[in-house]
Amino acid sequence: MNAQFLLGKIIRSVITLWITVSLAFVLLRLAGDPAEALIPPDAGPEVVEYYRVKWGFDKPIHVQYFKYFGALVRGDFGFSLHTGKPVHDIVFQKVPNTLLLGGTAFLIALFVGIPLGVLAALKRNSLIDRVVMSFSVFAFAMPNFFFGLLLILSAAMIFHTFVGAGELTFWSLILPACTLGLANVGSLARFTRSTVLETLNKPFMAAALAKGVGMSRRIVHHALPNAAIPIVTLLGLSLGGLIAGSVVTETVFGWPGVGSLLIRAVQTRDLGVVQFIVLMVASTMTAVNLMVDLLYLVIDPRIRVK
Amino acid sequence: MALDKILEVDSLSVALPPGSDREQAIENIDFSIYSGETLCLVGESGSGKSVTGQAILGMLPGTLKQKSGKVLFQGRPLPDADSLEMQKIRGSEIAMIFQEPQAALNPIQRVGRQVEEVFKVHGQYSKTQSRTRVLDLFDSVGLPNPIQIYRSYPHQLSGGQCQRVVIATALALQPKLLIADEPTTALDVTTQAGILELINELKRSQNAAILFITHDFGVVAEVADHVLVMRDGVSVEAGSRNQIFEHPRNHYTRTLLRSVPDMLPPENLHDRDSELVLRAESVSRIYSKTINWYQSHSFNAVENVSFSLKRGQTLGIVGESGCGKSTLLRCILRLEAVDSGRIFLGDREITHASEQQLQPLRKKIQVVLQDPYTSLNPRQKILNAIAEGPIIHGKEKRDAHLQALALLDSVGLNASSADRYPHEFSGGQRQRICIARALALEPEILLADEAVSALDVSIQAQILDLLRDLQRKFGFAILFVTHDLRVAASLCDELIVMRQGKMVEYGPTADLFRTPQSDYTRSLLHASPGKDIQFSAIALDRSDNALEVSK
Helix, strand or coil: CHHHHHHHHHHHHHHHHHHHHHHHHHHHHHCCCHHHHHCCCCCCHHHHHHHHHHHCCCCCHHHHHHHHHHHHHCCCCCECCCCCCEHHHHHHHHHHHHHHHHHHHHHHHHHHHHHHHHHHHHCCCCHHHHHHHHHHHHHHHCCHHHHHHHHHHHHHHHHCCCCCCCCCCHHHHHHHHHHHHHHHHHHHHHHHHHHHHHHHCCHHHHHHHHCCCCHHHHHHHHHHHHHHHHHHHHHHHHHHHHHHCCHHHHHHHCCCCHHHHHHHHHHCCCHHHHHHHHHHHHHHHHHHHHHHHHHHHHHCCCCCCC | CCCCEEEEEEEEEEECCCCCCCCEEEEEEEEEEECCCEEEEECCCCCCHHHHHHHHHCCCCCCCEEEEEEEEECCEECCCCCCHHHHHHECCCEEEECCCCCCCCCCCCCHHHHHHHHHHHCCCCCHHHHHHHHHHHHHHCCCCCHHHHHHCCHHHCCHHHHHHHHHHHHHCCCCCEEEEECCCCCCCHHHHHHHHHHHHHHHHHHCCEEEEEECCHHHHHHHCCEEEEEECCEEEEEEEHHHHHHCCCCHHHHHHHHHCCCCCCCCCCCCCCCCEEEEEEEEEEEEEEECCCCCEEEEEEEEEEEEEEECCCEEEEECCCCCCHHHHHHHHCCCCCCCEEEEEECCEECCCCCHHHHCCCHHHEEEECCCCCCCCCCCCCHHHHHHHHHHHCCCCHHHHHHHHHHHHHHCCCCHHHHHCCHHHCCHHHHHHHHHHHHHCCCCCEEEEECCCCCCCHHHHHHHHHHHHHHHHHHCCEEEEEECCHHHHHHHCCEEEEEECCEEEEEEEHHHHHHCCCCHHHHHHHHHCCCCCCCHHHCCCCHHHHHHHHHC
16 A cells, blocks of 8 residues: 555656656746857857757747657757757766755754754743744844855954865855755754644643653653654755755855856756756655655654555 | 552642732642542632642643642652652652543554553563553453554544553553543543443552542542532532532532533423424435545445424434534535435425525524634624624624624623624633524524533533523524533433434434433433432522522
């Protein structure tokens, strides 16, 4: 039965992917003629026309669509209009950087946000709670780009370190990772606090107390596993977001990742690259979603089908 | 067996946070419990009975503080609530049973492991030993197939089974004192009878002292050796079971006892010749539950139910949870499709009437629901809540408002209530408002879905009286859904007993109580707690009469 459940989920994920990629395909073609954007303006109309035909932009959109999809299915993701290289080579080159940044940011969110939230819930209405909650409001009210600039400035003034574009050092990783992680720390801490509080008020927590179970065991064995169910949902969303949403941070810090690549590709209408990045981000999101669904099954027996 | 004094509570007071409606949650409470004895703490909501139980175990919510008084357990004062010593006493020497059994179990842990946890935290038995012990416990609390129960999660068990698991947890280390806080309130009457029997048996076999907290005098009659009646945090009367039931000394105790409806229905006095307002002909409703894409499982939520309701008559539908009584009500309201059978409103068939055809008819049937707190829009003033229906059905605004004021008067509320919001009223008052709202459309039929179940017994008696008075005055018919046989007995002319979607019995209430035809009805009647006590016969004394007149 669980295999069937899984199969259903996978089929739905594939459909989601297909819809996303198709939408991206149509929207990008509505955004203007790529041939005109790519060819220098002083080139004659016959040059533009030559490339338009060469790249297939002269064909009706459904023909282009089927050609594109046929290639996708065969594992051919297309080529960059700019450099002529296969898009997956260009993008995959940048993926490790983005993963490194996104992963670090995610770990920061996880290991700072959740403990802060639990702490605030346990010490409700105390000074600690208020400090944590104020910090969390600050964290997600602060715009990414601004906080990033602040961090760069403070690092320069306090530690006399300059974060240069393109180099990979400890500082050049930790500053953008903090920037990217910060907003997630804020929302995660707040959310964890409210779910843990809600769980602490459940009758089974009183029952555990009445059984003679000590404080730490009550929290670790009863409160946290129950509070985890909604937190996992939020974690899934933010994990997907960290991989897709690093555009601003990567630009501010000059981080050589997928985000910066996407910006450049959009500016130059490098359709192949943009499309591949959309496909990749959509796949990650769906995969993370699938993982979250499976995790529910592990955590919550009520969701398991008998 | 010698009687040991297990618990002595000596002028215990617990302070409420500043700004509450009174200063103390409980004030100067005194009582003692001996081994092999049950003391019942009885009172209406807000009387402080649960707080007393929590204070003993050192489990008061953060906002409450014990102000003064002593709690002696086996002659020694109990340690500080947060201390390690107290933690060791909880679950081993003093154990607790809770109101909502399903919620008292961790939903994502197998129940066997939850019972085992008691052994683990109190450092008893090895892992395999404790497993065997848990299975023994399950057996001793009457759970079938202990091995399977051990591996189950709470949602896979029924309410009664969950409560047995909770009781097994409480008994694991053979505590000297058992605190049971409304342990059967959330359960069906037949399940309740089983649990009460189990608790009584444990008192004898384990020689434990039991502090039993309840609002239900029927339950008190079944389990109590001694009784302490509480009101607004103060003890108003204490005594043995017989003393309280036979010679209650306090006026409040007498009022409470007399509010409990008797199991003796009055003879049917209803005029049988009046016109028919509602008729159901073999109504069925089938639910199907999807198992996966190509399979589904269907069951009959309501099966072949037929009845008729006359003007001015009250028909009760009784049954335990899941028997289909609410679904039947939803079918009659056409909130749910009817899969077969026919429904007539007067002589008009409404089984398949469209929403458009139903709209003008809707005002003929009005509903009063169970929870007066959630069934009023918190942002709507009372006057508007009552007048809204008539205005929608085309009444002039001014007339509708005048009528609303008159209705408020009929349900015993002041005209000044009209301009206030629901949160300014008590539960009983809100239920009066709901009744006024239902009557505003001058319905032929009033559907009441467990309309008095959430109310305290004295308020419940008032609302039942009000319904009878209004029915006499306006002549509407009532279809009254309830799980409570006492309420049904006191209000209904005829009764339908339902079980698993089917109509088990249908007839005049008096006949049905006197000579029940089906085994199920008999078992329901038999399971009703305190069935042998005739509460209305409890004597009033002169001071009560004086008070009653002055009211």
